[in-house]
Amino acid sequence: xxxxxxxxxxxxxxxxxxxxxxxxxxxxxxxxxxxxxxxxxxxxxxxxxxxxxxxxxxxxxxxxxxxxxxxxxxxxxxxxxxxxxxxxxxxxxxxxxxxxxxxxxxxxxxxxxxxxxxxxxxxxxxxxxxxxxxxxxxxxxxxxxxxxxxxxxxxxxxxxxxxxxxxxx
Numbered sequence: 001x002x003x004x005x006x007x008x009x010x011x012x013x014x015x016x017x018x019x020x021x022x023x024x025x026x027x028x029x030x031x032x033x034x035x036x037x038x039x040x041x042x043x044x045x046x047x048x049x050x051x052x053x054x055x056x057x058x059x060x061x062x063x064x065x066x067x068x069x070x071x072x073x074x075x076x077x078x079x080x081x082x083x084x085x086x087x088x089x090x091x092x093x094x095x096x097x098x099x100x101x102x103x104x105x106x107x108x109x110x111x112x113x114x115x116x117x118x119x120x121x122x123x124x125x126x127x128x129x130x131x132x133x134x135x136x137x138x139x140x141x142x143x144x145x146x147x148x149x150x151x152x153x154x155x156x157x158x159x160x161x162x163x164x165x166x167x168x169x
Contacts, residue, residue: 064156066096086135
């Protein structure tokens with residue numbers, strides 16, 4: 001890592017630890033070594049939601065059988081301003097018999113990754129959906145709700161979670 005970049009990350013970490021950056025309230029302190037190693041700043045869940053408050057939040061929802069999932073998503077930018085994180089928050093709710101699960105799959109630079117289960121609920125109940133994923137301009141993400149929790153054979157249509165509404169100016 002270049003010396004100038006390391007110095008900028010160290011300075012940003014010090015400002016974050018001091019609480020002088022907007023949205024830094026409740027942020028966990030991070031050592032300069034850890035920050036330089038992985039170029040991200042550790043934050044508590046409260047700080048993540050506070051920082052995301054300034055970002056444009058977009059609602060998402062999907063339903064399949066007796067289960068539904070809904071919530072909000074947004075992109076957070078790191079203190080350095082060059083790293084982005086896709087934040088997804090919501091709930092998976094079941095209102096009948098059987099199990100249901102929420103799955104997400106990503107494509108990075110046209111290379112798809114396999115679907116991954118992030119939440120499941122059996123019978124009537126609710127499961128929290130709270131995740132963060134590294135986000136680049138070439139990242140595409142999709143989510144769905146499936147009957148059962150083993151595979152993605154019996155699912156709703158995949159919903160795009162990385163499209164962003166155009167705001168007129």
